[in-house]
Each structure stands twice: as C-alpha cells, then as structure tokens.
Amino acid sequence: MTLDTKEVLRIAGEHLEQMTGHEFDVLTVEPPVSPEAAVNLSKIISKLSPILGNLIEFNVVEFLDDQDEFNGLGQWKRQDPGFPDAIFDGVTPQPGFEIKAWFPLSTEITARFKDSQNHFTHDNTNVCMLAWLPEHILYGKPQIVDVVIVSGRSVAEARDNHYHNPPHYLVLEPENTSGRTSNLQQTNTNGYRIQDPTAEQLLQANELIASWGEDGRRYKPTPEYQAKLRELMNICNYRLDTNYAKMDRIVHPGLEAFKERVLATSFKGMTARQWDQLFRLSSKAEAKLRKAVGSLETAQESDDQQAAQKAELMINAAEKEVADADAYVIQVLKERLNIKEEDAGQLLE
Numbered sequence: 001m002t003l004d005t006k007e008v009l010r011i012a013g014e015h016l017e018q019m020t021g022h023e024f025d026v027l028t029v030e031p032p033v034s035p036e037a038a039v040n041l042s043k044i045i046s047k048l049s050p051i052l053g054n055l056i057e058f059n060v061v062e063f064l065d066d067q068d069e070f071n072g073l074g075q076w077k078r079q080d081p082g083f084p085d086a087i088f089d090g091v092t093p094q095p096g097f098e099i100k101a102w103f104p105l106s107t108e109i110t111a112r113f114k115d116s117q118n119h120f121t122h123d124n125t126n127v128c129m130l131a132w133l134p135e136h137i138l139y140g141k142p143q144i145v146d147v148v149i150v151s152g153r154s155v156a157e158a159r160d161n162h163y164h165n166p167p168h169y170l171v172l173e174p175e176n177t178s179g180r181t182s183n184l185q186q187t188n189t190n191g192y193r194i195q196d197p198t199a200e201q202l203l204q205a206n207e208l209i210a211s212w213g214e215d216g217r218r219y220k221p222t223p224e225y226q227a228k229l230r231e232l233m234n235i236c237n238y239r240l241d242t243n244y245a246k247m248d249r250i251v252h253p254g255l256e257a258f259k260e261r262v263l264a265t266s267f268k269g270m271t272a273r274q275w276d277q278l279f280r281l282s283s284k285a286e287a288k289l290r291k292a293v294g295s296l297e298t299a300q301e302s303d304d305q306q307a308a309q310k311a312e313l314m315i316n317a318a319e320k321e322v323a324d325a326d327a328y329v330i331q332v333l334k335e336r337l338n339i340k341e342e343d344a345g346q347l348l349e
Contacts, residue, residue: 002073003073004091005091005092005093005094005095005122008091008095009124011067012064012067012070012076012088012097013126015064016060016063016064016128016147019059019130019144020145020147021145022059022143022144024055025141026055027048027051027141027142029045029134029138029141029142030139031136031339032339034339035329035339035340036326036330038138038330038333039279039282039329039330041139042279042282043279043282045103045105045134046105048103048142049101049102049103052103052142053100056099056101056130057078057086058078060076060085060099060128061076061077061078064076064088070088073090074090075088075089075090076088076089077089083098083187084097084098084099084125084152085097086099093122094124095125096124096125096126097127097128097149098113098126099130100129100130101129101130101132102131103131103133104131104145104272105133105137105275105276105279108246108248108249109129109246109248109259110246110248111247112244112245112246112247113127113152113155113159113250114189114244115187115188116156116173117153117156117221118173119156120152120156123151123152123153125153126151126152127149127150127152127155128148128149129147129148129149129150129247130144130146131144131145131147131258132145133272136337137267137336138333145267146258146265148254148258155247155255158250159245159252160189161219162250162251163191163244163245165217166205166209166229166232167194167197167202167205167206167232167235167236168194169193169194170191170229170232170233170238171190171192172189172190172191172226172229172230173221174187174189174190189245190240190241190244191240192233192238192239192240192241193238193239193241194236194237195236195237195238196237197236197237201235202236204235205232205235209232212228263276268336269336270336278328278329278332279329281328281329282322282325282326282329284325285321285325286322288314288318289315289319291314291318292311292314292315292317295307295310295311296308296311296312296314296315298311
C-alpha cells in the first residue's frame with residue numbers, strides 16, 4: 001500500500017480530529033484553595049499555553065506514528081526548530097502539520113502565522129489548531145476540547161489578503177536567504193503600517209500604485225511585486241506592525257468558524273464565551289481602578305485639588321466595582337465549580 005501527500009494529510013487529519021477529549025496526564029493544576037485564589041488563577045492560567053503547545057506537539061507525533069495506516073510507509077517526526085512542527089518522512093512532497101494551541105479563555109488566539117505563501121506551493125502543510133481547557137475550567141488535567149484542520153496555504157493567503165492594502169499597509173516577503181545555512185534562512189513575512197504620510201506622499205504613492213495596473217493592489221509573493229513594494233517604501237515612512245499575523249486577526253473562514261464553535265460550547269453549565277466574560281469582569285474593574293489611581297497621582301503632582309477630588313470619587317466607584325465583580329465571580333465559582341474556602345496554609349505544605 002502506498003499513500004501520496006494528500007492521502008497522508010487526509011488520514012492524519014482524521015486521526016487528529018479524534019484527539020478531542022484527550023487529557024494530558026503529565027500536568028495537573030491543583031484546585032484553588034478559595035474562590036479568591038480561583039479569581040487570581042483565572043488571570044494567569046493561559047500562560048500554560050506554551051507548555052501545552054510543546055506537549056501537544058510531542059503527543060501528535062507519537063499519536064500519528066502509532067496509526068496502522070503509516071506502518072512501513074514512513075515516520076512522523078517533530079521539528080524543533082523548524083517549520084512545520086510535525087512532518088511525515090517517507091512521501092514527497094513531504095506532508096506536515098503546523099500545531100497551534102489555543103486557550104479559549106484568553107484574550108484572543110495569539111498564535112502567529114507568518115510563513116510566506118511561497119512555502120505552500122505544493123499545499124502539503126496543514127494547520128492543526130487544538131483548543132484546550134483544564135477539565136474543571138480552572139483546575140485539573142488539561143484536555144483538548146476541539147480541533148480544526150485547515151490548509152496552511154489558505155491561511156497564508158487569507159492573512160495577506162486581509163492585511164495588504166497599499167499604500168496604507170504592506171506585507172513584505174523575506175529577502176532571499178537560500179544561500180545561508182538552514183538555521184539562518186528567513187521564511188517569515190512581515191507587516192508594515194504607513195507612518196504619518198503627507199498629502200504629497202500619498203499622492204505620489206497612489207500614482208505609483210496606479211502604474212502597476214488594475215490588480216496592482218492585489219498581493220503577490222513574487223520577487224517582481226516585492227520590488228515594487230520596496231519602491232513604495234522609499235516614498236512613505238513605514239513602521240513594523242508588532243501585532244501582524246496573529247491568527248485571531250487573519251479572518252480565515254475556517255478558523256473563524258472554529259473559534260465561534262468553541263466559544264459557543266458549554267462547559268460546566270456555561271459556554272466558553274460566558275466563562276471568558278465572567279473572568280474579564282474583575283480585570284476590567286481593576287483596569288478602571290488603576291486608571292483612577294493614576295489620575296489621582298497626576299492631580300496631586302500638579303496640585304490640582306479639583307482634579308484630585310474627582311479622581312478620589314473615581315477610585316471609590318472603581319473599588320466598589322472591583323468588589324462587586326469579585327463577589328459575583330466567587331458566587332459563580334462556588335456554584336459551578338464547587339470551589340470553596342479552604343485552609344490557605346495548605347499551599348505551603
């Protein structure tokens with residue numbers, strides 16, 4: 001039996017989708033000792049995502065290598081560093097998966113996807129995103145709650161089509177580094193946002209773009225088009241966009257549908273979106289409190305009594321909002337997750 005690249009990706013993808021519900025036994029978050037501790041835990045638990053991402057990569061490679069369909073045909077391997085994370089050695093062009101972990105109660109899907117469209121000419125790499133949560137929302141063993149698999153090429157194209165908008169926003173390919181050793185080769189695109197253009201600069205830039213033809217604004221990863229973009233960068237000032245290529249902002253239909261599906265899924269009697277909104281209550285109130293405290297400090301430094309009195313009123317209102325938010329969150333945690341007051345001294349045992 002032989003398999004081509006598409007068949008390997010299809011079969012592997014079907015197996016990966018079956019990982020929903022998989023628990024990671026090597027890591028367990030202990031129950032919070034009190035509802036107050038649970039509120040604090042809700043603000044930092046997303047930081048486990050990088051660890052979970054690595055665990056998932058190891059598990060995916062071992063999981064796929066155990067599947068009967070691949071016996072005798074090749075071997076799944078993890079690449080670290082390297083792109084993609086998991087590859088199948090035994091078929092040409094080489095199939096692979098880029099693995100992304102997402103904690104649905106974090107602010108957004110912060111994983112980035114910056115690889116050039118030129119990497120996906122054979123469409124032999126898929127993106128596998130796995131959403132995870134602790135089994136009891138805030139504590140317990142981490143488990144995969146949903147999986148989506150999409151074409152890597154489609155993600156790269158969606159990213160470039162979404163961001164690229166000359167002259168206001170440019171996506172640029174990396175320079176040709178094929179002559180370097182593999183660890184020094186550049187494969188990532190970058191986004192650049194126009195910086196305070198003058199009317200004359202905009203006029204000149206738009207005239208240049210118009211000279212490119214009817215599809216001059218359509219993104220192309222070709223050397224010829226990239227040369228045109230670099231010519232445009234000589235007219236206007238641009239700054240590197242540090243938020244470029246976050247997967248939550250790419251507007252890929254498959255990823256957007258996955259995100260909505262996960263956020264609408266119920267866990268412990270509430271949807272993931274409702275849990276997310278619950279844990280944001282305290283953070284939003286605390287942000288207001290910090291802002292009010294900052295206003296008071298500014299007023300005191302400038303000896304503005306009226307502004308200081310106003311800031312003190314804002315602080316009192318914000319402190320009440322923080323207390324109310326925490327009280328509501330604590331009530332829900334008691335009812336939904338059975339988190340009750342314990343002896344805090346056990347933390348040091």
